[in-house]
């Protein structure tokens with residue numbers, strides 16, 4: 001039965017209701033975290049279908065992750081049923097892939113194109129830079145890749161980049177960009193940034209294509225609008241249009257939601273300009289503000305408000321809730337990162353024991369992926385179930401990438417990066433020299449690498465020695481054989497099995513003595529499982545007759561190799577979050593598992609219990625941001641995101657010493673800790689004051705720390721209401737100026753000699769030889785328990 005109007009609007013506040021029902025002009029919803037922006041978007045879709053007679057096929061909704069897309073689709077399905085299947089609900093990237101598959105020919109590409117991720121991109125750029133004789137020490141591939149990506153995010157094409165290049169770096173970047181782009185085309189591949197840029201190009205260059213999509217999508221909705229970059233903004237504009245065109249097609253209705261305070265992707269070119277100038281970009285736009293928060297306690301909101309208020313040039317807004325103050329925030333200062341992890345684990349256990357939270361209610365946040373390791377170690381030791389989101393992902397493992405490269409070559413023979421990756425994997429006697437000869441030949445004859453390989457088989461490459469030519473012939477025959485397996489309509493998993501078998505890849509790993517190779521075999525088995533499930537899952541969606549709700553040339557045939565590769569290419573960081581467990585609570589958290597993730601990944605999510613860890617200057621805020629106001633503001637927004645994920649309980653912790661590159665390093669407290677109003681935080685454990693004999697001297701074994709508060713030093717409870725997480729003497733210590741050869745006395749390490757100094761200002765560090773205590777690299781700003789002698 002069709003849901004009644006009132007069902008959809010009942011549990012919304014007046015401002016939310018206005019946003020859901022608004023019609024006839026572009027709509028911007030700006031609001032702080034947890035105020036129901038995503039809920040408004042979902043509800044609006046349901047309302048369009050139920051009350052405004054919009055057909056699902058006319059709706060395009062854009063979310064930040066595939067997971068968010070799946071959740072949104074599910075919620076709308078709950079409200080309107082299977083009709084929801086015809087909607088496009090996807091990320092920017094998936095949506096563009098869909099359009100590009102359909103329109104590839106228009107851009108002179110084939111619809112079997114490959115999608116290059118950042119690793120493929122870096123490989124291709126390395127090849128290009130080498131061929132252009134660019135000194136990798138002066139211009140690293142990674143640097144070139146970042147610059148090219150920035151250009152693409154600004155929609156600057158290679159020719160314009162060349163014309164605009166003003167200095168040596170820009171000229172080099174432009175030169176690489178031109179050649180890189182040429183080779184992407186030749187390889188029939190798009191990189192991630194191309195997916196957006198080339199779709200914009202398509203819509204701008206071919207008005208009939210643009211009109212097709214404008215007729216089709218009458219409603220475009222975008223979540224997390226604050227994180228769109230220039231290219232994505234332009235894409236939206238092209239899709240909806242800003243005025244009625246000559247065929248009388250009016251602009252589509254646009255609805256975007258966002259929060260400038262949660263903009264955390266500036267490094268990918270995101271700009272809050274898109275929010276700030278929405279009304280200028282889209283005439284007649286209406287703006288709706290939401291202020292009531294439905295997620296967190298007032299204590300948590302006060303903390304979030306206080307931190308974000310420190311950012312300059314923002315529009316002031318205050319979040320409030322009517323759900324009460326709730327628990328105080330809990331603070332903890334650990335001796336080292338193991339102690340910190342032990343505290344977190346102990347606290348999670350205690351909450352679970354008391355029945356105050358399930359493991360799945362808990363999320364542990366850190367600033368960078370490498371910080372997950374200590375948590376994993378202790379969680380494993382204690383048998384605490386957990387799941388890491390992101391990090392070194394399955395699809396980034398070497399053996400998995402090797403296999404995917406084979407599959408990509410089979411799907412798209414022109415995919416040069418993948419082809420060259422597997423050319424001699426496993427070793428088959430096609431060495432670097434042979435590869436270089438083929439590459440040069442391809443270059444000279446303007447052939448693709450694949451075509452040149454075939455040339456080698458026919459003896460057309462004179463410089464190639466007969467042994468290499470023979471090996472190449474074998475390789476080409478192998479690919480042809482595998483190609484036949486694909487042609488025969490085999491399932492992806494069976495194609496994969498054939499590759500593992502006939503290339504000898506699996507046999508080689510199985511014969512190896514290296515224990516790592518054993519785990520590689522396991523990963524490959526896992527990949528085959530993934531492929532099997534993929535086929536089964538697709539069959540389920542398609543139904544017994546194999547029909548999808550709508551035949552769409554933008555979507556590869558269900559269950560096919562291209563469909564599989566596309567799925568794998570587009571898994572974003574946040575998508576490896578455990579899938580919903582059939583639970584009715586709808587938050588999609590895995591039953592019984594603690595979630596570990598970076599703050600970036602946590603955007604848009606909510607958890608009853610949140611641990612913010614590593615709140616140290618140099619960690620969070622990140623080292624890079626310490627001397628840079630713009631970056632610092634972005635880190636502060638990140639802190640705001642972290643705090644506002646918590647529904648009921650928030651913990652913040654830092655560690656006095658943390659090892660970095662195998663060396664213990666002192667980090668001062670994060671300035672964000674200082675910005676939390678003192679009355680909101682209950683400090684379970686504080687740093688010992690420097691006058692009482694230094695930190696870590698109370699037998700700093702990580703295990704001993706599972707019971708906090710009862711530790712030596714006598715400083716804990718007495719100062720639990722003090723205004724600062726630092727002991728006396730720890731604050732406002734001025735930076736030490738040291739030179740190589742200086743003698744120092746350190747509270748913990750004793751007497752030492754400075755052997756190296758690096759960086760300047762807030763980034764200054766000294767490496768000090770403490771004799772028996774070893775060499776230690778220390779930061780020199782903030783609170784250093786050390787004096788120059």
Ligand code: ATP
Pocket residue numbers: 011012013016031032033034035036037038039040259262293294295603604605606
């Ligand atoms: P973020 O900025 O973090 O993305 P958001 O603004 O998108 O947050 P939502 O995730 O949509 O906020 O909502 C936050 C929580 O509040 C959700 O659990 C949602 O179900 C709940 N919520 C939103 N509006 C209401 C309402 N009117 N009544 C009850 N609960 C609500």
Ligand code: MG
Pocket residue numbers: 037038039604
């Ligand atoms: Mg949201």
